[in-house]
Amino acid sequence: MSSRDKIPNSPAPKRSARGRPSQARDHQGRARLTITDIARLAGVSKKTVSRVINEAPYVNARTRSRIEAIIAEHGYEPDPQARGLAFRRSFLVGLIHDNPNPQYVEYLQLGILDALVDRGYYLVIRPCDRRSPTFLADMRAFVERLRLFGVVLTPSVSEDEGLAKLLESVGCPYVRIACARLDKPARLVLTHDARGAAAAARRLAELGHRRIAYISGPPLFRSSHERRAGFTAGLAEYGLELAPELTVPGAYTYESGLARGRELLVLSDRPTAVFVGNDEMASGVYSAAHELGIRIPEELSVIGFDDAPIASRIWPAMTSVRLPVQEMGRMAAQKLFATPKEAAKTSAAEFTPALIERQSTAPPFGSRPARS
Amino acid sequence: MSSRDKIPNSPAPKRSARGRPSQARDHQGRARLTITDIARLAGVSKKTVSRVINEAPYVNARTRSRIEAIIAEHGYEPDPQARGLAFRRSFLVGLIHDNPNPQYVEYLQLGILDALVDRGYYLVIRPCDRRSPTFLADMRAFVERLRLFGVVLTPSVSEDEGLAKLLESVGCPYVRIACARLDKPARLVLTHDARGAAAAARRLAELGHRRIAYISGPPLFRSSHERRAGFTAGLAEYGLELAPELTVPGAYTYESGLARGRELLVLSDRPTAVFVGNDEMASGVYSAAHELGIRIPEELSVIGFDDAPIASRIWPAMTSVRLPVQEMGRMAAQKLFATPKEAAKTSAAEFTPALIERQSTAPPFGSRPARS
DNA sequence: CTGAAAGCGCTTACAG
DNA sequence: CTGAAAGCGCTTACAG
DSSP: OOOOTTTTTTOOTTTTGTTTTTBOOOTSBBOOOHHHHHHHHTTOOOOHHHHTTTTOOOOHHHHHHHHHHHHHHHTOOOOOHHHHHHHHHHHHHOOOOOSSSSHHHHHHHHHHHHHGGGOEEEEEEOOOOOOOOTHHHHHHHHHHHOOSSSEEEETTTTGGGHHHHHHHEEEEEEEESSSSSOOOOGGGEEEEHHHHHHHHHHHHTTTTOOSSEEEEOOOTTTHHHHHHHHHHHHHHHTTOOOGGGGGEOOOOOOOHHHHHHHHTTTTOOOEEEEEESSSHHHHHHHHHHHHHTOOOOTTOOEESSSSHHHHSSSSSOBEEEOOOOHHEEEHHHHHTTTOHHHHOOOOEEEEEOEEOOOOOSSTTSSSSSSOO | SSTTTTTTTTTOOTTGGOOSSSSBTTTTTOOOOOOHHHHHTSSHHHHHHHHHHTTTSSOOOHHHHHHHHHHHHHHHHOOOHHHHHHHHSEEEEEEEEEEEEEHHEEEHHHHHHHHHHTTTTEEEEOOOOSSSHHHHHHHHHHHHHHSSSSEEEEGGGGGGGGHHHHHHHHTTOOEEEEEESSSSSGGGEOOOOHHHHHHHHHHHHHHTTSSSSEEOTTTTTTHHHHHHHHHHHHHHHTTOOOOGGGGEOOOOOHHHHHHHHHHHHSSTTSSEEESSSSSSHHHHHHHHHHHOOOOOOTTEEEEEESSSSHHSSSSSSSSSEEOOOOHHHHHHHHHTOOOOOHHHOOEEEEEOEEEESSSSSSSOOOOOOOOO
């Protein structure tokens, strides 16, 4: 629409042409208050006002409260850009993500914002593609140009060592949300995916299932391996093993769940239960079962992972494994604000998923119910 | 975790304590290039470099290309914060939203970013609650403190006249995504929800349905009314009317869809088809039908709206009405960059939804198929 | 076509 | 406990 941006990354603003006042004024035409105004009003220097704003020590208690009163009275708020320039960093936190699950990303954002809003920080979004040839360069430009205060990383990009090293070397604080101890505690929000998967395994074993299938996520996602490992461990507690022919690779997509589901359910000795790496794929398994006229849960028990909205909306409502995504986002952002001292002795924020039981599991077809 | 932020909105950064270099240097210890360095390297003044960065006229072509070469060679990128301070506005675009649909918000973000990334602008997220007593004050603080370049508004907050007036008065450019002509063309990405709903009506009418129910969204959403109006109009083309007892209010939630579905499907003369205000509620209707043993589409045709992921994952796959959300986001952001001249003669970006036919519709139970 | 000066609204270092 | 000076990295307004 505009020809203003022929040179990428070098936009040429024409604010005045767009009718915005060229001075710091609000809509009444009142000049916007600056630190200088507050200083004048309080009869002190800018530096003293600055000390109050930044909660610096060595300010006379009376002077401080007088200045605070004036600040409050006028609703003065320091300009983040000016502070940022002087501080050599911004009041922006970045979210770098490549998670294919929209509601995961959305809830994470809400959680991060919970932690930022009251602190006067803001959230800048940056989706990415780890496989892009310019991935690291792009991330670096993002972080450096904006002089980000810090950055939150979600799976699977949180598992990228190249990115972590880059951020470290550039001096940009970061927190990884991950399902394995990939980093030091101060930088880690750890989800125990394996434990959630183990709970799913136990549930199926307790119901009496023996022919149990597993549809994994893609190898690029660490969670694929953690969930599988946890599921295997859970089965082992009951002396069960994952049959190789019933262990198949998916891609965390509906389509892959549908395809793997069709293959599994057509087997002569088909499984009586299936644990699926995420709900998205699990809904594909549902469709496969419907196609083949196989009833859930009577003829096939299904457990998913994520407790995505679809889990409770699909019919019959699906048993799944839930992680408190919003809370995880809040913790991740919070960790960014730890002082070095706090960071040194902090532990990782750890989250154990909960098995949310609904209507998609039952004892294996033809067996006697083990519970009732 | 930290005690650094006792005064809300007045964070006290301690970057040096966190180990970041106190000067503009990259991780090799090289000082980060500034406009002064480029000027020195090119043997010109800062102002001339500035002119090149901003694509200002009146720069000798040779001088310009020499400077551009030096900029490219060193990978110099002007500091957005410094430019922002001087320009009195930032390179940030805000997304203000209160849409309950995560994937809607996510795809919108992706679309907005499509338009921003190459221009060197960034996206800041701000969820909100129109009913909060501090709503307008919060939005104002957000927009003014960050000196946003502009802001994108999504339904239903895009329908808030108080917010629009505030933005206007503060001089913050904005674009509304809305399903009615709520603003001047330059500020509007218009979705023709009514047309999509009409298409749904025609489809059901053509299949031979006469007892047709409608579950609306909440009155606070303009789309509730547009969709209903469009649906009514579509029926009218076939001489049909929406029976009052089959027209019920929902809330755009799964739960409300489930509740209204139960009520409708239990009627002695129950509908043979239902058009539901969004897919989220439609999935509730699916559950109600399942509970009652009513088969979709044989005994009940269902059409939703949004073409949310669940529409294609649920069984049987649901016919729905699709809007190109990502494209809408891109257009909205793009409109923010229009010059005043362009804005004056621009028209609204308009989008007509498409009816995506899947497996949830069929001729009314017991009737002879009208088509085959 | 180009540049020296002043300024955007803050903070850092240095004095006192 | 407080302040005057210089600076963050850019741009505006004014000269030439």
